[in-house]
Amino acid sequence: MTANAVLLFVAVFLASTVEMVEAATIVVAVGVTRGWRSALIGVGAGLLALAVVVAALGPALTAIPLNALRLAVGGLLLVFGLGWLRKAILRAAGLKALHNETEMFREQRELAREARVVAGGLDTYGFTVSFKGVLLEGLEVVFIVITFGSNQGGILLASLGAVAAAVLVLGAVLVLRAPLSRVPENTLKFVVGSLLTSFGTFWGAEGAGVSWPGSDVALAVIIPTTLLISALMVAVLRRTTPVRATTRVGVA
Amino acid sequence: MRYIRSFALFWWDFIVGDDYRVALSVVVLLSATAVLSHNGVAAWWLVPAGVAVTLAVSVFSVARRSGQRSSR
Numbered sequence: 001m002t003a004n005a006v007l008l009f010v011a012v013f014l015a016s017t018v019e020m021v022e023a024a025t026i027v028v029a030v031g032v033t034r035g036w037r038s039a040l041i042g043v044g045a046g047l048l049a050l051a052v053v054v055a056a057l058g059p060a061l062t063a064i065p066l067n068a069l070r071l072a073v074g075g076l077l078l079v080f081g082l083g084w085l086r087k088a089i090l091r092a093a094g095l096k097a098l099h100n101e102t103e104m105f106r107e108q109r110e111l112a113r114e115a116r117v118v119a120g121g122l123d124t125y126g127f128t129v130s131f132k133g134v135l136l137e138g139l140e141v142v143f144i145v146i147t148f149g150s151n152q153g154g155i156l157l158a159s160l161g162a163v164a165a166a167v168l169v170l171g172a173v174l175v176l177r178a179p180l181s182r183v184p185e186n187t188l189k190f191v192v193g194s195l196l197t198s199f200g201t202f203w204g205a206e207g208a209g210v211s212w213p214g215s216d217v218a219l220a221v222i223i224p225t226t227l228l229i230s231a232l233m234v235a236v237l238r239r240t241t242p243v244r245a246t247t248r249v250g251v252a
Numbered sequence: 253m254r255y256i257r258s259f260a261l262f263w264w265d266f267i268v269g270d271d272y273r274v275a276l277s278v279v280v281l282l283s284a285t286a287v288l289s290h291n292g293v294a295a296w297w298l299v300p301a302g303v304a305v306t307l308a309v310s311v312f313s314v315a316r317r318s319g320q321r322s323s324r
Contacts, residue, residue, distance in 0.1 A: 071282060076267070078278045078299075082307055083269040089311050095318050139266065197303060200278075205299040208282050209289030212296050222300060229304050233311055241315045 004216060005157060007223070008148050011195040012161030015144050018188045019137040020169040021180045022104075026133030028173060029108035034126035041122065042130025049131075050138045054146065061150040067207050073147040074204025080140070081196025088190035089230055093237035098186055144196070151203055194230055198223040277306040 023046075031039035061069060090096035112125065145162050149155030172180055202212065202219050212218035268275045281302040288295035 071286070075278050075282055078282075078303065079267060079269070079275045082274045082278070082303065082310070083271075085307060086271065086274065086310050089307075090314055093311075093315070095311075095314055197307075201299050201303055204278070204282050205285055205296060208286035208295075208299075210285060210296045210299075211294075218296075225300070226303075230307070233308065237311065237315050241319055 004219060005154060007195065007199075007219070008154055009157055009161045011192060011199065012141075012145055012148055012158045013165050014188050015192045015196070016141045016162040016165030017169060018185055018192060019141050020165055021185065023133045023137035024169050024173045024180060025105050026108055026137075027130050029105045030112050030126045030129050030133075033109050033112035034123050038123035038126030039130045042127040043134050045127070046131045046134025046138060049135050050142050053139070053142050057142075057146050058150070058155060061146060067209070069207070070151060070203045071207030073151045074200045074202070074207050076143070076147055077196050077200030078204055079200075080143070081193050081198075081200050083193075084189050085193030085197055085226075085230055088186055088193050089233050089237070091186045092190065092234045093241065095237060095241060148199070190230065191227075194223065194226045198226045201226075271310050274306055274310055277302065281306075 027039050027043055030042070061073075064072070087096060091098050108129070112129065141162055145155070145158040149158035169180065198219065201222055206212065214221075281299050285295045285298045288298065
């Protein structure tokens with residue numbers, strides 16, 4: 001396995017872990033409050049919808065010429081990566097409230113309690129909230145799996161990264177039966193944002209016609225440089241800004 | 253019409269996110285790199301440099317706004 005393949009696996013695994021922790025929080029809150037049947041049917045329907053997106057987009061991407069694909073995928077990864085990194089930097093610097101799974105769980109549980117209960121049949125509230133949680137959080141994972149996988153010729157490896165994260169998060173949820181509030185979510189987002197930005201920079205520029213000095217070895221410089229610059233931004237922001245946010249409820 | 257608008261807004265939010273300047277900057281950087289590369293210029297440095305500047309502008313503009321709010 002090459003170093004780039006290992007990085008691909010790690011990036012997809014970490015990105016999937018972050019998104020699945022958020023989806024799991026929503027599903028557990030709905031399951032505990034409204035019953036597990038509708039929550040789990042919602043999870044199944046969400047996963048099915050995601051599978052349809054993968055089945056539709058995966059083969060379509062392989063038909064695009066490699067340079068055009070790298071340009072499009074690089075651009076998309078750059079936009080996603082910079083978005084993740086921007087939020088992670090602002091949160092680490094205290095300018096944006098940290099994501100709080102316990103608070104999010106409490107809020108979802110209250111909303112689920114207040115919603116109308118329909119006797120008999122499928123609980124549409126529980127189903128809809130679980131379905132949307134899985135679909136919306138999973139969509140970003142699907143995009144990352146497809147873009148990374150199609151570009152590196154490693155859809156299988158990228159999918160394995162996502163599946164490994166799903167097994168880990170699902171296992172933890174089944175054991176704890178509670179929101180996974182101890183996951184260092186912002187640190188993971190910081191690392192994932194840096195990896196997506198680095199791969200996006202590398203592939204985007206290559207797709208635009210650039211020949212990187214040192215070819216693939218350039219990634220070994222781009223990734224640590226991105227991490228270092230981001231860490232420097234956090235340090236400067238912490239020293240220069242007086243505002244400190246605390247915690248935040250909600251997704252992404 | 254309302255559904256089309258909601259659908260478009262969802263994708264705008266999903267892809268572009270909180271700061272549209274970041275997405276715009278990525279498009280400009282990759283386009284400029286393509287033009288330079290196809291004219292024989294070694295432009296490998298443009299995207300990494302532009303990405304660093306874009307990220308800095310985006311996060312420091314939030315910091316500046318927060319600073320202005322807290323000083324009021």
